[in-house]
Amino acid sequence: MKIHRLFFRQRLPVDPDSCWTFFSDPANLREITPPSLDLRVTSTxxxxxxxxxxxxxxxxxxxxxxxxWVTEITQVREPFFFVDEQRFGPYRFWHHQHHFRPVTGGVEMDDEVHYALPLGWLGAAANQLLVRRRLEHIFSYRREILCRRFGVMPQNIGP
Known part of the structure; x- marks a missing residue:
């Protein structure tokens, strides 16, 4: 089984508590997911x-x-870190780490995703042709929406 890795970093000009409040609420996932996926939370x-x-x-x-798609929040260390893992869904393996670090002027947010697809060579081909690009698109969309919601941090602000 081939495990693939994606990593995304974004800085947001928002205080750590507001950042955590937004990202730790699963109801906000729909807002930062491309409408084409028609994501709907079905659990209470x-x-x-x-x-x-x-x-x-x-x-x-x-x-x-x-x-x-069923995920479990397996780890939480408020307001710095949480992990969601797929329990049922389209991936053979899905492990998504969310890290939040206070930096001067805001929060640095990292998303690290490890995933594997089913179906052996067919899954590998699907990853090359579609899946990886779709995941990159989802996180690109998320970046755009977060910039609109929270604003953009100047590039020269350091830790």
Missing amino acids: LLPRMHAGMIICYRIRPLAGMALT
């Missing part, structure tokens, strides 16, 4: 994320095809 959400929390979604990764 508690007001506060916690380790062991199960979140169920319906997504449409391809036109006309709806899938159920």
Whole structure:
């Protein structure tokens, strides 16, 4: 099984508490997901994320095809870190780490995703042709939406 890795970093001009409040609320995932995926949370959400929390979604990764995706929040260290892992869905393996670090003028946010696809060589081909690009598009869209919501940090601000 081939494990693929994606890494994205973004700085947001927002205080750490506001950043954590936004990202730790699974109800906000729809806002930062491309509309083409038609993501809908189907489980009842508690007001506060916690380790062991199960979140169920319906997504449409391809036109006309709806899938159920179930993730578990496996680790939480408020306000710095949380991990979601797929329990049921389109991937053979999905592990998504969210890191938040206070920096001068805001928060530096890292997303690190490790994933694997089913179906052996067919999954490898699908990753090359479609999946990796789609995931990169999702995080690019997320970056755009977050810039609109929170603003853009000047490039010369250091840690």
